[in-house]
Amino acid sequence: MNTKRMSGGMVIAAMLAIYMYIVVKVILFKFHSIDPHFIKQQLKAHWHSPEMIMDQLTFRANLVPFHVIFTYFEQATLHSWVNFAGNILIFMPFGMLLPLLFRGMSNPWLKVLMLSFTFSLGLETSQLILAIGMFDVDDLILNTFGGLLGYGMYRAWMMTGSPLPRNNGKPARS
Template structure:
């Protein structure tokens, strides 16, 4: 099971890197784009709901959560130590912070603290679903 999870994690990470740096018609910009104010991007989307097409909402809000759910499942399956939520969060936050910094450095996309928050919600959702699955599985097998 672990070998399959590692293979899926590697493939999914590659896919995610593609999405973050090349997908969605990303192009390199001249300016460094960033948001360091927590919840300001989310507030912008909520306050200007009717000004954004549904696709923008789905990609920026639901996408930033949903795309990271698999990491909440795969990381603990691949690395036993990451079954502890504190350790899981440390590793995930370092990884997502590095990815966001790379986007800023290469000027592809932006460094957005709100993306980090949404990505973390997604990863924690996957983590909690995995834990619930294992609790149910243990309860059924008794």
């Protein structure tokens, strides 16, 4: 593996790590600082009283697919549209960066689907466990769709003959 390609991979990996940090920060902590003491308190409270998590799942969570999405369309407020679009847009870079980092992977759309879903599930579960948001199955749907849409944009970009480094003079398999 040549040095230029290896350094390009490290840059993409760094971009993915920074992107994921920003997503965690924005989704879990909004625009506040990350408070390790608060996180420790929340984890400790839920460890000793796991029924708190069940209460949140029962009374605050959305476990009905498309319930909130349909509400966005019914209400059509600025807040609902920002939330709808934001859940998609925030995951699009994820779908673009993964195939750049793991060039030549088999079934890339399936891997992007699974990794987008898993990353989103981790965020939603963290909101539940830390009681710093609401677990919402529709966020899983929209985030995963955003990852796939990002992958679709990556594919379209690759088909146009992008200036990305190529493997043996050919575009990366995807």
